Amino acid sequence: SQQGEEDPQALSIQEGENATMNCSYKTSINNLQWYRQNSGRGLVHLILIRSNEREKHSGRLRVTLDTSKKSSSLLITASRAADTASYFCHGGGGSNYKLTFGKGTLLTVNP
């Protein structure tokens, strides 16, 4: 079963705009993490939010977690062209060690 299903699949915005991506998961988690993968490159960890947290900030990133709805959102403010990448989430911890990601949200920030 997937522990990270991102929505939308693709998002195209202009530089300076905000980008919001959503993630849903199925089973209980201890934490939820967001990652970014630039084209052809590795997976970069962005932010981790624990199940007892509702919101977390890191620079231009804001993550929310709603465990009752089993969903999370990632907001990138004042986007830059360098933010262009695929964004993935996964819920982890507990008995679910076999992390499974969705197809990600492909974010394109146009200069």
Place this chain on the structure above:
Amino acid sequence: EAGVTQFPSHSVIEKGQTVTLRCDPISGHDNLYWYRRVMGKEIKFLLHFVKESKQDESGMPNNRFLAERTGGTYSTLKVQPAELEDSGVYFCASSLDRALEQYFGPGTRLTVT
């Protein structure tokens, strides 16, 4: 503290050749995982080691893939013989405990031509 490292960062090989990918987990992390993302698709779990033992290799696509973790430190993933559909990015992750967060390496991009 050093993070998870992977080598090489990029490998280009011909169909039928053999490639070995290496992953060095964070020191002290007994749990090591391999994942891969083929072009435009999901990142999928391949297998999980606890120390040198394979705990779960249910995600390994076929017997052309062989993962080892001799001594319980670094791990290798060998693809022999490589096929075109093996192209993608192979990620390694490690964790202190299977219930805790996994830390990912930068990945190895494999291109089979």
